[in-house]
Amino acid sequence: MVRNIVMFSGSSHPELTETICTHLGIPRSNIHLSKFSVGETRVEIGDSVREKEVFIVQSGGGKVNDHLMELLITISACKTASARRVTAVLPLFPYSRQTDLPYNKLGAPLARQPTSMADGVTKYTFESRPGTPAPGGQESQGLGRNGSQRLHKRLNGLSIGHKAANGEASASRPSQPKRIDTLDNTQSDVSAPSSAANSYFEEANPAVTSVTGPTSQPPADFKPQRGYKQWVAQAGTLVADLLTCAGADHIITMDLHDPQYQGFFDIPVDNLYGRHLLRKYIQHQIMPRHGGPDGCVVVSPDAGGAKRATNIADSLGMDFALIHKERRPTAVHDRQNATMLLVGDVKNRTAILVDDLADTSNTITRAAKLLKKEGAHTVFALVTHGVFSGDAVERINASCLDKVVVTNSVPQNEHVEQCSKLEVLEVGNVFAEAIRRVHHGESISVLFQYD
Numbered sequence: 001m002v003r004n005i006v007m008f009s010g011s012s013h014p015e016l017t018e019t020i021c022t023h024l025g026i027p028r029s030n031i032h033l034s035k036f037s038v039g040e041t042r043v044e045i046g047d048s049v050r051e052k053e054v055f056i057v058q059s060g061g062g063k064v065n066d067h068l069m070e071l072l073i074t075i076s077a078c079k080t081a082s083a084r085r086v087t088a089v090l091p092l093f094p095y096s097r098q099t100d101l102p103y104n105k106l107g108a109p110l111a112r113q114p115t116s117m118a119d120g121v122t123k124y125t126f127e128s129r130p131g132t133p134a135p136g137g138q139e140s141q142g143l144g145r146n147g148s149q150r151l152h153k154r155l156n157g158l159s160i161g162h163k164a165a166n167g168e169a170s171a172s173r174p175s176q177p178k179r180i181d182t183l184d185n186t187q188s189d190v191s192a193p194s195s196a197a198n199s200y201f202e203e204a205n206p207a208v209t210s211v212t213g214p215t216s217q218p219p220a221d222f223k224p225q226r227g228y229k230q231w232v233a234q235a236g237t238l239v240a241d242l243l244t245c246a247g248a249d250h251i252i253t254m255d256l257h258d259p260q261y262q263g264f265f266d267i268p269v270d271n272l273y274g275r276h277l278l279r280k281y282i283q284h285q286i287m288p289r290h291g292g293p294d295g296c297v298v299v300s301p302d303a304g305g306a307k308r309a310t311n312i313a314d315s316l317g318m319d320f321a322l323i324h325k326e327r328r329p330t331a332v333h334d335r336q337n338a339t340m341l342l343v344g345d346v347k348n349r350t351a352i353l354v355d356d357l358a359d360t361s362n363t364i365t366r367a368a369k370l371l372k373k374e375g376a377h378t379v380f381a382l383v384t385h386g387v388f389s390g391d392a393v394e395r396i397n398a399s400c401l402d403k404v405v406v407t408n409s410v411p412q413n414e415h416v417e418q419c420s421k422l423e424v425l426e427v428g429n430v431f432a433e434a435i436r437r438v439h440h441g442e443s444i445s446v447l448f449q450y451d
């Protein structure tokens with residue numbers, strides 16, 4: 001039994017919190033979570049946390065945004081109530097797939113042509129607005145008559161040997177320098193005096209004129225260029241900042257989709273490995289019944305998971321194969337249009353797909369189809385986080401997958417009822433041990449080692 005720990009559960013996964021508490025030999029602390037009728041989250045802490053070490057268990061999946069808000073409010077409430085240290089335990093870390101741009105995009109909002117209020121569409125122009133004034137040229141709209149005259153006077157008074165002083169300049173100048181960076185027709189006039197001064201010095205200095213002068217003509221028509229990226233919010237950084245700002249001192253999670261996400265935090269992040277459990281399952285449940293290491297091959301369904309799968313394959317002396325998955329979306333929300341290509345030999349063997357998460361299950365079901373087509377007689381999918389959104393479970397039922405093994409990092413009770421192919425591994429003991437070690441200041445690297 002550990003002392004001075006307060007263990008709260010968010011509403012995402014109370015069963016897992018209960019298991020963790022059982023392993024630690026402590027009761028679950030009281031917290032009242034509710035919602036105002038408008039939908040705002042309300043958190044009421046029922047036990048004292050003063051100078052205590054607080055752990056809050058909240059997993060991703062399900063109503064992920066509500067759960068995240070609930071976690072942030074709970075962390076903040078504990079800090080305000082004088083908790084010594086607050087650790088957020090996130091078995092599945094929300095938003096951790098959004099650390100980078102998920103797709104290649106074409107087109108760019110910035111490349112759109114501006115529209116005018118009058119006729120709907122205005123031809124794009126690279127001309128400065130208002131036009132760049134120059135000594136001896138037409139009077140700038142922005143400066144006004146008196147301002148322009150004053151500027152001309154001051155410029156003419158400068159002791160640079162300039163042709164404009166004797167009145168020949170305006171006639172001999174080929175054309176007025178043009179700026180190419182103006183997008184807004186309503187641009188402020190404030191820049192006009194400096195533009196005027198610039199054009200004066202460009203005229204005086206031919207080297208400058210050669211950059212912005214008549215030789216740099218803009219293209220006739222503005223066309224959006226291919227290769228721009230649309231702006232997609234990279235919410236991973238924001239979520240990391242939100243947790244830290246709310247008051248989290250420490251994060252414990254499992255199988256981050258991108259392990260480099262740890263670097264987004266300036267507080268400690270312990271990323272536990274689910275592969276330890278998956279490897280044990282392969283060793284004790286699959287290998288003995290499927291021809292040992294020679295009868296099986298570990299397969300990563302995409303390049304992102306290759307390291308995870310090769311680690312397991314190497315530790316068990318098994319072969320490894322890789323599916324090259326290329327998503328070719330036609331729209332931002334299209335995550336299903338992927339092509340797959342197998343690299344490796346699975347013929348007459350049991351293929352064991354290993355991945356970090358299954359969301360729509362498209363990846364594992366399509367991979368299974370490919371593996372069977374390439375000669376695998378049995379296909380297992382071993383996945384750390386079984387999110388199974390939407391009709392993912394139906395998709396698995398209809399697929400040629402023989403078995404799907406997941407951990408209970410997110411709740412699985414409903415999924416198990418709907419899918420006979422599903423088997424669930426317990427992670428409560430792993431998190432309990434990590435919490436115990438964090439609490440006592442012990443190393444948790446032992447949890448990452450294989451037997």
Ligand SMILES: O=P(O)(O)OC[C@H]1O[C@H](OP(=O)(O)OP(=O)(O)O)[C@H](O)[C@@H]1O
Binds near residue numbers: 302357361
């Ligand atoms: O069940 P699904 O909806 O198919 O999603 C699951 C897949 O999505 C993730 O990879 P992702 O597609 O983000 O690619 P990456 O591993 O290259 O980042 C994850 O690693 C799975 O492979």
